[in-house]
Amino acid sequence: MSDFLQSGCEVLAGVTDTPRLDVELLLLKALGKERSYLYTWPEQLLTDEQLVIAKQLLQRRQKGEPVAYIIGRRDFWDFSVEVTSATLIPRPETELLVELALQKYDQEAVLDIADLGTGSGILAIALAREFPDSAVYAVDLSKDAIEVARRNSESLQLKNIAFKCGSWLEPFAGKAFDLIVSNPPYIEDTDDHLEQGDVRFEPRSALVSGGDGLGDIRLIAEQAISHLKFGGVLAVEHGYQQGKAVRDIFVAVGLEKVETEQDLQGHDRVTVGHRSLSDASPE
Numbered sequence: 001m002s003d004f005l006q007s008g009c010e011v012l013a014g015v016t017d018t019p020r021l022d023v024e025l026l027l028l029k030a031l032g033k034e035r036s037y038l039y040t041w042p043e044q045l046l047t048d049e050q051l052v053i054a055k056q057l058l059q060r061r062q063k064g065e066p067v068a069y070i071i072g073r074r075d076f077w078d079f080s081v082e083v084t085s086a087t088l089i090p091r092p093e094t095e096l097l098v099e100l101a102l103q104k105y106d107q108e109a110v111l112d113i114a115d116l117g118t119g120s121g122i123l124a125i126a127l128a129r130e131f132p133d134s135a136v137y138a139v140d141l142s143k144d145a146i147e148v149a150r151r152n153s154e155s156l157q158l159k160n161i162a163f164k165c166g167s168w169l170e171p172f173a174g175k176a177f178d179l180i181v182s183n184p185p186y187i188e189d190t191d192d193h194l195e196q197g198d199v200r201f202e203p204r205s206a207l208v209s210g211g212d213g214l215g216d217i218r219l220i221a222e223q224a225i226s227h228l229k230f231g232g233v234l235a236v237e238h239g240y241q242q243g244k245a246v247r248d249i250f251v252a253v254g255l256e257k258v259e260t261e262q263d264l265q266g267h268d269r270v271t272v273g274h275r276s277l278s279d280a281s282p283e
Helices: 002-012 020-031 038-042 048-062 067-071 091-105 122-130 145-156 197-201 215-224 245-250
Strands: 073-076 079-082 113-115 137-138 161-165 178-184 228-237 256-262 268-274
Touching: 002 020, 002 048, 020 038, 020 048, 020 113, 048 067, 048 122, 067 073, 073 091, 079 122, 091 178, 091 228, 091 256, 091 268, 113 122, 122 137, 122 145, 122 161, 122 178, 145 197, 161 228, 178 215, 215 228, 215 245, 245 256, 245 268
Parallel strands: 113 137, 113 178, 137 161, 178 228
Antiparallel strands: 073 079, 228 268, 256 268
């Protein structure tokens, strides 16, 4: 195994910033083992079959395919989920949405929570685990994504998530929420980054939103104002240069106490707005 790890790192040196980690994950996929196996049996010889499989996986990574799609899994928060080409690859920046929810609500609270554009279900699952007495509703326009999210929920034995197929809040006529979270598409359709790295393999519909990248965030904000309970919270992830624009959108629809929170790199990442405590109730 040590020989394959070394040669694999050399192959991926110009492909990824994390060649060692990538090769380890690919090798573990070929072996069907947990990561501790590499450190317990570093000199273990690979069988011919294992070597063939490992080389095939390495070739896919060498061509740029994301490790998460090759091995079919990705870690998020304190769990691991299945990912497919029908879903975005979970990223650590998105965990900020979960952290903000934990700052705003007691974990014993009984809440109605919506996760819009759930993808692989990571936000819905994290919130369902952290707020076990709450009801979480996960929605996505993609039926394939909903099936992935449902499988992930079932694998973690969660009973407090309901799945809906539809566009943003349209499936929830007459329903109001304490918390609405979303990691929607927010990339401009002319952004050069769409032709670089992992995003080349991810579903374009989950990445791009109109000419300025803000089309879906506008829709979410416009719909959310009538789907939030009094004092309810809308929290949306966005690009690092979009903080002011998203704050303006939130204010324009009537949200209050609008603030943008930064990620660990110091970039604007999530904008939060509150529904007034005294305006008219949702229709």
